[in-house]
Amino acid sequence: MSFLQTSALTHQQKVKSLYKRGLRLLEMYLHHRHHFRYNAVLLRAEFDQHKNERDMIKVKKLMEDAEYQLWSNQHYQPKQFPDSPGGVAHGRVVVPPDWVLDYWHPLEKAMYPEYFARREERKAEYVKWWNSQYGEPEPAGDKAH
Structure with a gap:
């Protein structure tokens, strides 16, 4: 079960994960590539706007707000990759011991x-x-x- 988190994440890893999940959410809602790319650039600009923030209280608040925004806008039918847990091909190919x-x-x-x-x-x-x-x-x- 390699998909289970077994260690604490650094702040940098949390931000990268949040950014990637935001991009995946945009990808689920925006089916035309040009709409997706435009909104991806806006998302990146939003992240870049706060990249040099040093006040950890403000950073924590920004992260909480972003997590809530991501959660509240989640897609009704999230995209799952075929080989990922929950995907249609997960565990299909069994590697013999x-x-x-x-x-x-x-x-x-x-x-x-x-x-x-x-x-x-x-x-x-x-x-x-x-x-x-x-x-x-x-x-x-x-x-x-």
């Missing part, structure tokens, strides 16, 4: 000898790294009950 290659038939593996030789080397390196990092696993029969 690496362990699937372990179950290939030897004749299938023989068609790609260099790849599978390198893969076996890397698996051995990974097992060596794992054992050095976390220790050797206990044998199954040595567990005390």
Whole structure:
């Protein structure tokens, strides 16, 4: 779930996000490119007008007003990109996990000898790294009950 926010955003990131969401909103309402570009330039001018503001109280008020304006003008049917969460193609292409290659038939593996030789080397390196990092696993029969 990479779309979930897991860290605090800087002020700069918040402003950029607000600007992009504003552009997306304009894009949803204005279907003709020339109308969209004109209003996008006006939006950018509005952001540029306050870019050198140093009074953080005023900046916070501007951000709150802009967020409210964006929320109050939200589109009734927001645009969703196909591969984004909620889109029609989200999760459609499933990337198989690496362990699937372990179950290939030897004749299938023989068609790609260099790849599978390198893969076996890397698996051995990974097992060596794992054992050095976390220790050797206990044998199954040595567990005390």
